[in-house]
Amino acid sequence: MRELHVGEIISTLENLFIDANINLPGSVIRAFEESIDKEDSPVGREVFRELLRNAVTAKEERIPICQDTGLAVTFIEIGQDVHLYGGALEDAVNEGVRRAYKNGYLRKSCCDPFSRRNTNDNTPAILHTRIVPGNQVKITVLPKGGGSENYGEVRMLVPSQGKEGVQAFVLDMVMKGGPNPCPPIIVGIGIGGNFETSALLSKEALMVPLNIRNEDPAIADFELEILRSINRTGIGPQGYGGTVTALDVHIKIMPCHIASLPVAVNIQCHAHRIKEALI
């Protein structure tokens, strides 16, 4: 059994959330660069140039990529041979978030649903844990803004609707969002499981690196088919019209009940902030 003090979780989370909010992943920057060639609209190409300049400015000036530094979405995979000591894991996660949002000058965007009173430290984190084999702890952070999260939805489709039903649902959400979720977007689709697992799968789908396809060739083709259909909508970068509305589409799928076809769509803005660390 490996002994691990929760203090390591705190400091790792603080660093990850600050890093994620300031440094856009290289894969996203490359996607912007490639999109300048793919985009037909001159206004759209200008948007991509602004996004590239923004990524450079954020890194050089250590200013967040976007002022909406999000809710603190945190995934932790804990090896079953690890013993955490020194305090509760949830408290450690929230402390890491608290420190990151204070020390990193990140905006606190977490409030009571009705009074709208801000919690003032961006806690509680949105925490998902999983017990896995091994003696390591893997932490992935995905600070997620409100504009794109607002265009997520779970629908319990009828099994006969099949792939066509899934594609129609995704396009419906993309059209409904239009410019609001800050296109070019990335779309996470969770299919199967039940009501709540489909939603979680859709978020996990967003964590798949850009241009990495589902291992099932049929699902991989389906991802590309949906991507092409989104890019035919004409919405374009920032919704100003164009041919690059989405950078990628990822599907996570698992078996479901014989009576159901649960589908969740989670939309990510172009400021796709994600970082991970292994302890």
Place this chain on the structure above:
Amino acid sequence: MEIRRIKTPLEENVIESLKSGEKVFLSGHIYTARDAAHKRFMETLREGKPLPFDIRGQIVYYCGPSPAPPGKIIGACGPTTSSRMDTYTPTLLSLGLKGMIGKGKRSKAVKEAIQTHKAIYFGATGGAGALLSKSVVSFETVAYEDLGPEAVVRLGVKDFPLFVINDIEGKDLYEAGTEQYKK
């Protein structure tokens, strides 16, 4: 692409000449106000009191910036979704507001009020908050400091990059752009 330079306060002939789809660099002063500040504006007006600043001829920016790190004027300061302010905007336009900066589509009522009151709606690039912060040259809290990131702040801007979305002729970049590139 060609970029026009304009300044605040917006002169009527400048507003009339701005065309949907144009990129402009704005210099001068703009006022941040988002959900909570707009709600307070309406409460203030209902009580028959004056707004915390004279909005005649001014531009509001739907923005809640991230905190300024030491040595910086402001943190990231991109736009938030404008449609949440749609219910309040026609009233402000009738009181002399001349421009709005945000992101996303406006309601039919707002678009009509833009034409009636000869105003303009600009889009700032969402998610480009670091880049936009480089165009901010001054920061002065005007009202509602208790709202934190939602306080009303007078920002001095120089060459703040914007696209014209809704102009006084009723053109809408979101609708026209999407229609043009739809396949």
